[in-house]
Amino acid sequence: MLDTAPAVRTAPDRDDPGPARPRRRFRPGPYLLILPTVAVIAVLMFWPIVQIGIMSFQKVGTRQLRGEPAEQVGLDNFRTIVDDPFFWQTLRHTVLFAVVAVVLTMVVGTLIGLLLNKLGRRMANVVAGGVLVAWATPPVTAAIIFSWLFGSTGGLVNWTLDKLPDALVGGGWDDHNWFATPLSTYTVLTICVVWQACPFVAVSVLAGLKSVPSELYEAARVDGSSAWRSFWSITVPLLKPIFLLLIVMSIIWDFKVFTQLFIMSGLANRDAFNLSLYAYSEAFGSLNPKLGMGSAIAVVLTLLLLVVTAVYVRVMVRQGETR
Amino acid sequence: MKYIKIAAAVTAIALAATACGGDKKDDAGSGKDPATLKVWMMGDGTPEQTKFLDGVETEFKQKHPNTDVQIKYVPWPQVANAFQKAAAGGEGPDVTELGNTDVQSHIEQGNLYDISDRVSGWADAKTLNKTALENDKADGKTYAVPWYGGVRGVWYRKDWFDKAGLTAPKNWAELTAAAKKIQDQEKVPGIGVPTDQTNALLSFIWGDGGEVALKEGGKWVGKLDSPQVKEAVEYYTGLISKEKVAPEKYVGKNELDGPQNDFALGKLGMYVDGSWAYAQMKKISPKNADKWAVFPIPAKDGGNAPALAGGSDVAVWKDTKAPAAAFDYITVLNNAKNAAAWADISGFSSMRSDVKFSDPRLAVFTDIAGNTKFAPISSGWGEFEQAKKVLPNALKAIVQGKSVDDELKKANEQANTLLNP
Numbered sequence: 001m002l003d004t005a006p007a008v009r010t011a012p013d014r015d016d017p018g019p020a021r022p023r024r025r026f027r028p029g030p031y032l033l034i035l036p037t038v039a040v041i042a043v044l045m046f047w048p049i050v051q052i053g054i055m056s057f058q059k060v061g062t063r064q065l066r067g068e069p070a071e072q073v074g075l076d077n078f079r080t081i082v083d084d085p086f087f088w089q090t091l092r093h094t095v096l097f098a099v100v101a102v103v104l105t106m107v108v109g110t111l112i113g114l115l116l117n118k119l120g121r122r123m124a125n126v127v128a129g130g131v132l133v134a135w136a137t138p139p140v141t142a143a144i145i146f147s148w149l150f151g152s153t154g155g156l157v158n159w160t161l162d163k164l165p166d167a168l169v170g171g172g173w174d175d176h177n178w179f180a181t182p183l184s185t186y187t188v189l190t191i192c193v194v195w196q197a198c199p200f201v202a203v204s205v206l207a208g209l210k211s212v213p214s215e216l217y218e219a220a221r222v223d224g225s226s227a228w229r230s231f232w233s234i235t236v237p238l239l240k241p242i243f244l245l246l247i248v249m250s251i252i253w254d255f256k257v258f259t260q261l262f263i264m265s266g267l268a269n270r271d272a273f274n275l276s277l278y279a280y281s282e283a284f285g286s287l288n289p290k291l292g293m294g295s296a297i298a299v300v301l302t303l304l305l306l307v308v309t310a311v312y313v314r315v316m317v318r319q320g321e322t323r
Numbered sequence: 324m325k326y327i328k329i330a331a332a333v334t335a336i337a338l339a340a341t342a343c344g345g346d347k348k349d350d351a352g353s354g355k356d357p358a359t360l361k362v363w364m365m366g367d368g369t370p371e372q373t374k375f376l377d378g379v380e381t382e383f384k385q386k387h388p389n390t391d392v393q394i395k396y397v398p399w400p401q402v403a404n405a406f407q408k409a410a411a412g413g414e415g416p417d418v419t420e421l422g423n424t425d426v427q428s429h430i431e432q433g434n435l436y437d438i439s440d441r442v443s444g445w446a447d448a449k450t451l452n453k454t455a456l457e458n459d460k461a462d463g464k465t466y467a468v469p470w471y472g473g474v475r476g477v478w479y480r481k482d483w484f485d486k487a488g489l490t491a492p493k494n495w496a497e498l499t500a501a502a503k504k505i506q507d508q509e510k511v512p513g514i515g516v517p518t519d520q521t522n523a524l525l526s527f528i529w530g531d532g533g534e535v536a537l538k539e540g541g542k543w544v545g546k547l548d549s550p551q552v553k554e555a556v557e558y559y560t561g562l563i564s565k566e567k568v569a570p571e572k573y574v575g576k577n578e579l580d581g582p583q584n585d586f587a588l589g590k591l592g593m594y595v596d597g598s599w600a601y602a603q604m605k606k607i608s609p610k611n612a613d614k615w616a617v618f619p620i621p622a623k624d625g626g627n628a629p630a631l632a633g634g635s636d637v638a639v640w641k642d643t644k645a646p647a648a649a650f651d652y653i654t655v656l657n658n659a660k661n662a663a664a665w666a667d668i669s670g671f672s673s674m675r676s677d678v679k680f681s682d683p684r685l686a687v688f689t690d691i692a693g694n695t696k697f698a699p700i701s702s703g704w705g706e707f708e709q710a711k712k713v714l715p716n717a718l719k720a721i722v723q724g725k726s727v728d729d730e731l732k733k734a735n736e737q738a739n740t741l742l743n744p
Contacts, residue, residue, distance in 0.1 A: 062406075062411075065407065065410050065411035066410050152572035153581055153584060153588075177571050177576075180719075270711075271719070285403070285710030286708075287428040287429065288432070288702065288744065
């Protein structure tokens, strides 16, 4: 950006050739173009993040929102969290859910991508259309649809399971409450989240597959390779950068799932909380908001995500190097 | 929704950090009439309510011709959020309805305007329910006045009870027996026992002589480890797990997340709800509305169990620029004529001793309202009940097989800390 570095590098004999060296001079154009975005992000993202960082060391309630000075409590909020077994329970839920959901999203998404690649044009359009609807559905809508599907009064899933022969699925499904225990709540949540997330994976994988030269597969087929072998020996190595990126992004998305869980099991079922819901309930759950505690939990979640993001950036940089 | 909330919270926080300095001197503006008076009402609002409030406005305008009243309905689930934003952003109401269990939290947070003098100068204040008014005070100052009260009873199907030869249960044993009989006869669950319905649980705890917490020496002391509470909790959860007359599908839910719907559709024998449920259920399915009836929640050994004194109060918001007009609005809203009209429209009992229900269908609620109790009058109750949901989560764990003693011991420890913020 500054002109010192180029000055050192510029060799005298290379001064003239003009068009090849545009980056040597500082050009404000690109920065001006990005300025509005940065300004908006700064106001809407960076400033709140800074505020959350500050508040995580304070005791903040409604009186402080009204303008009273907040009491500094140092690391107390973090200490309270770490000492609370409930925090570890929510962290466990968050991590386990992310692991399961990411694996399923990748597997299902990849399979759909492969299917789309194999299908003829018309069917591929039909499948792609169906898949993209899932992607386009807002999380709130999806969560409401799923809580209806799995609802205990008039829910389609219970109705179907009840109609199926008892020998197959057991009886008593009519009044089954899917949101009574954390395991079954998270089962429904996983289905919902994976259903929404796999289209992105499918489309990305499909795009990758289109770029793989078909000669490679033909050669493999001539050599008598099975489809399974071709997938692992050709597709996976070639699409590795895409897979890595998709995995990292899925981890980030699944770590911070909030909307679906909030709608499905809500604030009443603390045994099914994840980190986001825990932070929300502390900060906004009652008329006595504990914004400091909520912020501290949010900071922990942010730090965890920063680690994942660091991996993501590393993957990106590495990819740039290999290309 | 999440993003709206976050954005709002962010705005609120930003505003709080930058603006909001200095105390307002309120008496300066009290003589002048504001152009608009913002009134917040809780709940979704009904056409009848809007019509009623229009009438109140007309009457209010006789005294304040230059002031327009602006009503905003805040749905109950969003109440906590709406008030937080109001406190932080300054976009609050002038007059607001408050759930009576929230009043102490509001006072503690400095959300409400001190109306002690105005209340003592208001002739009608003498008609207000004394216990309810006590709930609106802190340190000898009054911050709100009771408006209406709501108590809950057990809704049941009269036709099913008649067919089974049952009468309204008088004690716990009869309640269980009735639920069983209805369940066998109608092939629907006998009674709805949601675990996230503390108002019902409290009646069972009180109906056995138990308490959540008592104030001893200026401090709230949890009483959830007493044998009476244990017995009540065992009875309540036992309806699901032992007697099997209540379905498991309401575990982790509240009475509006299923029981109300199922009862209205004729898929549930009984459930606990208030007088206001009648109008809500008629919206779901009016088919059997004439067969719905109510009996008081029975105490363990007979008689009515004390009902949680639910209901709403009205208060003047701290940031108002027109406290005089705001309080005048309250006096019009709750004068004898409007209080009577509101009781009939809403199904809530008035908190004025000189106003009674005129609808015979709701007479039973007058009976129930004769024996009410308050949840612990502590600003920590909001944290205990809304944010931490201590009792609902204990109940849920017990239904799912955890030890009653352990769960109640844990809940009691939380009561000891959370109720003394």
